[in-house]
Amino acid sequence: MAQEVRGVIAPGKDEPVRIETIVVPDPGPGEAVVRIQACGVCHTDLHYKQGGISDDFPFLLGHEAAGVVESVGDDVTDVRPGDFVILNWRAVCGKCRACLRGRPWYCFDTHNAKQRMTLTDGTELSPALGIGAFAEKTLVAAGQCTKVDPGVSAQVAGLLGCGVMAGIGAAINTGEVGRGDSVAVIGCGGVGDAAIAGSRLAGAAKIIAVDIDDRKLEKARSMGATHTVNSRENDPVEAIRDLTGGFGADVVIEAVGRPETYRQAFYARDLAGTVVLVGVPTPEMKLELPLLDVFGRGGSLKSSWYGDCLPSRDFPMLIDLHLQGRLDLGAFVTETIRLDEVEKAFERMHEGDVLRSVVVL
Template structure:
């Protein structure tokens, strides 16, 4: 076992602490990864605020890249020295989704069996089964996706969650393609990922919607052809005006509250698609006229992790980045240390950054 520093949330709403944690040696099917970089994601803040569950203390961090340090018994496709992006969908291969060839929907994904702990033996709950705001972390070997080591860790690691969720929402779930009109509501890391995905998929018109002018400016860097300031104009009317009065072929809600979902529903064209990728909280309810749901046709979808298959999508997207076709580096606003995670949460909440990335 190894002692390392990690960022731990000890209770609901409490500031995080940088403390010593114990990382066990890898058991069967497990791997220890030396973390090189980890993005600060809204999901980590949700954990700290008790918005996911109450299984404190949490070892935060999950958007990570690093190098495999050691592997346990039975691991055959991973060796020390491999450069990997960590994922929270290590497919099982045997559940009903996997047996039908739909591994991207795996219903029984793997995590490490052993817990990482505090010095007193208290078991930690790793965020999304990863816990990568730490110098090293223990994961299931299937959570390690090998990618081209030419990619910078601070950039590649972002595919581990938010950026992949956005790209996948546009491409995998929404099926964006050449000539489509796409509107994205909410232009943080996930929303800008959706914009980037729609752009390289060949969408003709990409409409970014947000209340923050700075975020709308960021959206243009990822391929938005039009912007809508939702604080100044009606979102639905503006999207319709920009799509010849019809609405967009695909509308992606990257916020995940009832008001933005309703906007997405009415801002799409007849037979258009709505994709929900923003994460709602448990108490939220949605009310829509059922006749409108029926009469407008199309599809209402939810996108979980961008419906990605890490073994397929991560290497492909890293290759696109290395070819200059996917501007992943633009997501990185600042590089920080472990001790700056709490202040990074504040900056993220206030909309000052797109992504802060902890670099070791």
């Protein structure tokens, strides 16, 4: 029987979000209903609100979430009611060419729930990243649910659902940061700080944080940065080279998603070094680089999709590291808020005052 719950929707482009009654259907084959315990406020949600991702309004916002499975549909065997899970937006199919080649983190046919949640008047909602977790309950594909140790707080666990996993994965999975490497991270928001934390976890010897905001650079140090560069005051390429013996960093992670910062990353890496783009550009952005430089500098230019993570592999591992005290996920939570405070959280995000506001239900 369908249920009615409270949820936060974006009704139209740049309109204030509001709380509405959401109708959540019973799970069909391959689907699950999850009772949400906590959900982070991610910049991607703001992109949805601003119409920067699509115009398929109204959106049911929220996607960095953790909660408890309430019910499952037919043919669901990996999770069952009562399981504590983190939601992910890349449920792998197991059948596409990437999955069949043993690279499911690149799955080219990820999927979401087939049914739509609606408003009480029958208006279909578009769930953010196929999740829609600024709600008391949500409907997802069962493959979007990853079981983890229930001893972890939902407030921190849900952050692996997007930004924190993207940053950690950009360092560990995509950049393949290793012991003794030098790493530079350009852009010290939530994703950049997670890349710093991931680089420290991987054993990097030198981690250089680059940003234009001294407040963010101070936070980056607490996450594991060994050096900081204010790129409003200093040339970041020269600063990174100076800090690495004149050579450049082994791995440079660009967590902004702009042509000018990507160029900085490209020239701040050592010969045969690696550039990882994890910041998300907008459709109109163009990049121009001398092709001879691309050839002559060698190495790898990589894009990182969701930290190239495999949720079933990475989420339980990172939660275990957190519970062992080796990865402080709690450091990413700036504040906890209510559902009716999401609009204010977007305003604080603009001001650069928070890493993550987390809605607690």
